[in-house]
Amino acid sequence: MQEKALSPTVSTEIITLTINGTSKQLEVEVWTSLLDLLREPLDLTGTKKGCDHGQCGACTILLDGKRINSCLTLAVMHDGSELTTIEGLAQDGELHPVQQAFIDHDAFQCGYCTPGQICSTIGLINEGKAKTLDDIRDLMSGNICRCGAYTNIVKVVQEALERNHKA
Amino acid sequence: MKPFTYTRADDVTSAVSEVSRQEGAKVIAGGTNLLDLMKIDVMQPRHLVDITRLALTTIEKTAEGGLLLGALATNADTAYHEQVEQRYPLLSHAILAGATAQLRNKATDAGNLLQRTRCYYFYDTHTACNKREPGTGCSAIHGYNRNHAILGHSEHCIATHPSDMAVALAALEARIHVTGPQGERTIPIADFHRLPGDTPEKDTNLADDEIITAIELSPKGFARHYTYLKNRDRASYAFALVSVAVGLDMEGDTIQEARIALGGVAHKPWRNPEAEALLTGKKASRENFQPVADAYVHGAKGFEHNSFKIELARRSIVRALMQAAHVDQNSNGN
């Protein structure tokens, strides 16, 4: 099914994306970033635009399970991919454990960076490379928090890694 | 961003013909540098050829016992590849010292080599810049030039190449495999990036209609004695002010071969084979390392805001050599 076609121009392409488990056929202008596609026509505004230049991490989503900056890639390049955004993490009305941990540890203030921090944490767990606190700090450095909630964010990541280790 | 047309290439031949056929065409891989620059109109390709579907993502052993990195292997997949971690840890460390986990998941090995300078004026389309607009002048020479070159610069451009990966590849003497309309060729990394001279708009010797297909590593990985030392303004997620890649071949405490490449100091990763040769057959010691560091910065010239890099480079070279050779940093090296 085609959803919300964009204004017709010569430079559009039809692509299929699976977003948070639902497959969608979309007509996109070729210069639309994945971030702009999510936020504007698809109304998935949980993914934030901080800098639009790969510097802040607010736009972090999971593309085929890997964390990426959605602002620095074109939607049209991802025909056939699966994406997960912050909106797709809760299952059956229950928050994802990493989402719950952000609340439990008071790991945000204004919340603007939080969707990106959460997706990045899940990506970090999937990667399985962080072993020490220093690793966590280094591998989370692509997510800037203007409110400086870092101390508690690091606690969340640490706990999530431990839980994952036990599971 | 200026409008452009887009095609997805199915194979290397069609990608090459697309870029050679269309005026102002560029290939796009991870997009993390190209799109960044397109958003601010520093780069304005009229046509993008998406090469991400080409079968160039593999990392495999070569017949000679080296390793062939597909042009589209991501920086993350390369740095964490078992063969790279074990046999070329210098490369793995250099890649992981750059950018962020998210960026490395998208950035490709070829794209990394071809990333453009981080000169502030290159990014600012309201200023003069010979690299962005040939003939307009260089705003950096008398401007804010903290991240600029101390070696190999010209009166036309004093920019540096920002890649960490390329510095390790220079020490490893990688070879870049490229394909163009005339067929395939291989470019040694030392000849891949250029000095600015009077054509700073050209970063590399890759022709506009050529595509990188792979990066070849020789069997020599320096896995026992290596260091990637990156000096920057914060401990993570910042470009290098001065970085040093070192690979040493040692027998006991005697050096058989030394490779030293510097990042953040020039328009290309900086090697000085004569200075490296000073270490051949020498004992690993601070005493023997110091003259090599001196030779590396011999003739270096700084500008108003970056002269600190000369002494920083000298000290970093000594320290990197000490680390690679496992010499106690506190010893006098006798």
Ligand SMILES: Cc1cc2nc3c(=O)[nH]c(=O)nc-3n(C[C@H](O)[C@H](O)[C@H](O)COP(=O)(O)OP(=O)(O)OC[C@H]3O[C@@H](n4cnc5c(N)ncnc54)[C@H](O)[C@@H]3O)c2cc1C
């Ligand atoms: C915030 C930020 C911080 C960063 N920090 C660092 C850092 O500390 N150290 C570091 O080294 N890098 C850093 N980077 C740069 C990053 O490593 C590069 O953007 C990335 O490696 C580029 O790869 P890509 O595949 O995304 O290239 P693209 O953006 O797709 O392409 C870059 C250029 O290469 C060309 N190209 C790509 N592939 C090919 C090919 N196969 N053949 C011919 N031409 C090709 C494109 O046409 C384009 O001109 C940083 C980037 C950002 C945004």
Ligand code: SF4
């Ligand atoms: S140093 Fe090079 S890139 Fe920077 S302003 Fe001068 S010409 Fe442009």
Ligand code: FES
């Ligand atoms: S909006 Fe993508 S990194 Fe800032």
Ligand code: FES
């Ligand atoms: S909570 Fe405000 S930016 Fe992170």
